[in-house]
Amino acid sequence: MxxxxxxxxxxxxxxxxxxxxxxxxxxxxxxxxxSILGPSGCGKxxxxxxxxxxxxxxxxxxxxxxxxxxxxxxxKRGVNTIFQNYALFPHLSVYENIAFxxxxxxxxxxxxxxxxxxxxxxARLQDHIRKYPSxxxxxxxxxxxxxxxxxxxxxxxxxxxxxxxxDAKLRQHMLIELDSIHDDVxxxxxxxxxxxxxxxxxxxYMAVMNKGEILQVGTPSEIYExxxxxxxxxxxxxxxxxxxxxxxxxxxxxxxxxxxxGVLTVDKDCPINVGDRVKLTIRPEKIRxxxxxxxxxxxxxxxxxxxxxxxxxxxxxxxxKFFVKVNAKYLFRLIKQHxxxxxxxxxxxxxxxxxxxxxxxxxxxxxxxxx
Ligand SMILES: Nc1ncnc2c1ncn2[C@@H]1O[C@H](COP(=O)(O)OP(=O)(O)OP(=O)(O)O)[C@@H](O)[C@H]1O
Ligand SMILES: [Mg+2]
Numbered sequence: 001m002x003x004x005x006x007x008x009x010x011x012x013x014x015x016x017x018x019x020x021x022x023x024x025x026x027x028x029x030x031x032x033x034x035s036i037l038g039p040s041g042c043g044k045x046x047x048x049x050x051x052x053x054x055x056x057x058x059x060x061x062x063x064x065x066x067x068x069x070x071x072x073x074x075x076k077r078g079v080n081t082i083f084q085n086y087a088l089f090p091h092l093s094v095y096e097n098i099a100f101x102x103x104x105x106x107x108x109x110x111x112x113x114x115x116x117x118x119x120x121x122x123a124r125l126q127d128h129i130r131k132y133p134s135x136x137x138x139x140x141x142x143x144x145x146x147x148x149x150x151x152x153x154x155x156x157x158x159x160x161x162x163x164x165x166x167d168a169k170l171r172q173h174m175l176i177e178l179d180s181i182h183d184d185v186x187x188x189x190x191x192x193x194x195x196x197x198x199x200x201x202x203x204x205y206m207a208v209m210n211k212g213e214i215l216q217v218g219t220p221s222e223i224y225e226x227x228x229x230x231x232x233x234x235x236x237x238x239x240x241x242x243x244x245x246x247x248x249x250x251x252x253x254x255x256x257x258x259x260x261x262g263v264l265t266v267d268k269d270c271p272i273n274v275g276d277r278v279k280l281t282i283r284p285e286k287i288r289x290x291x292x293x294x295x296x297x298x299x300x301x302x303x304x305x306x307x308x309x310x311x312x313x314x315x316x317x318x319x320x321k322f323f324v325k326v327n328a329k330y331l332f333r334l335i336k337q338h339x340x341x342x343x344x345x346x347x348x349x350x351x352x353x354x355x356x357x358x359x360x361x362x363x364x365x366x367x368x369x370x371x
Pocket of ligand 2: 044045
């Protein structure tokens with residue numbers, strides 16, 4: 001099997017008066033596991049249906065290995081789709097479900113046996129060959145759907161929320177299996193989900209969509225660490241937002257005045273000017289918390305220190321999550337890992353007065369608007 005390279009160029013689609021895809025462009029390289037992530041209704045399934053050939057776009061092109069595939073029928077595109085409900089044939093055994101695409105292609109019984117057995121092993125279904133879909137667990141049905149999609153030897157596999165019918169533990173397990181199947185077969189996977197954890201843990205690249213638009217394409221760490229706007233920062237993981245006005249601009253940092261928090265130092269992630277209104281994001285794991293006021297031996301100007309009061313603590317063994325109230329507007333969420341719980345200073349608890357602080361390197365400007 002070989003993967004294909006896919007280029008989506010300026011794709012738009014409307015249903016009636018509603019534009020559900022707005023000038024979408026991105027590229028997926030051969031063999032990548034590429035996730036498309038976005039809230040319900042943002043257009044993910046519509047996009048996959050257009051790639052699969054089940055829906056036509058109003059505008060745009062789709063190039064597979066530099067060939068336009070829009071004119072090709074779904075079964076001529078070298079693309080297979082796994083839908084959320086698996087769509088297995090209930091009256092066919094596991095073996096016959098997987099064999100089905102090959103029977104249509106008029107393979108001989110011998111060829112079918114050889115191919116089906118290969119994918120039965122890959123999807124770990126050897127012990128369930130004679131069972132019918134109603135006799136399988138959710139995870140097993142999912143594996144039959146994957147084997148049946150792969151037996152066609154597609155160049156690209158489209159997966160539309162393939163794990164959404166499974167419970168949390170099984171999702172985790174199937175995700176690891178999907179990842180390993182992807183490594184084994186080496187073809188291009190385009191994986192649609194609205195679960196950011198799921199997407200981050202397996203993807204080479206991710207695209208974040210909202211309201212029919214692609215907001216950002218990047219590696220999971222780029223998207224987590226350098227979100228292009230507040231929507232992406234909020235959608236991918238938890239975060240804190242702070243809004244302020246630029247009062248000073250230096251070479252690599254700037255100072256912003258924030259109502260209720262004072263003056264904070266920010267990294268100049270993008271051009272800023274005195275007077276601009278900005279929004280920055282700081283992730284919970286990057287904020288530190290102590291009862292004693294911190295003292296910084298080097299570069300104290302890099303650190304932002306804020307005094308607050310613990311509003312809630314959620315202890316989960318390896319870490320605690322704190323909600324720290326600073327004033328009526330700001331409730332910071334932060335996470336402290338317990339490397340040495342009992343050797344730490346006395347555990348911080350509810351209603352304690354605390355200092356929270358972070359290095360300006362660790363916050364990130366997500367919005368700048370000129371005054
Ligand atoms: N055939 C159709 N006719 C009219 N509207 C449609 C049709 N298919 C989808 N839509 C609308 O297009 C928008 C995008 O739908 P789509 O199924 O692509 O979203 P999604 O991102 O896959 O959402 P979910 O995460 O809930 O599956 C929705 O507002 C939906 O109601
Ligand atoms: Mg969908």
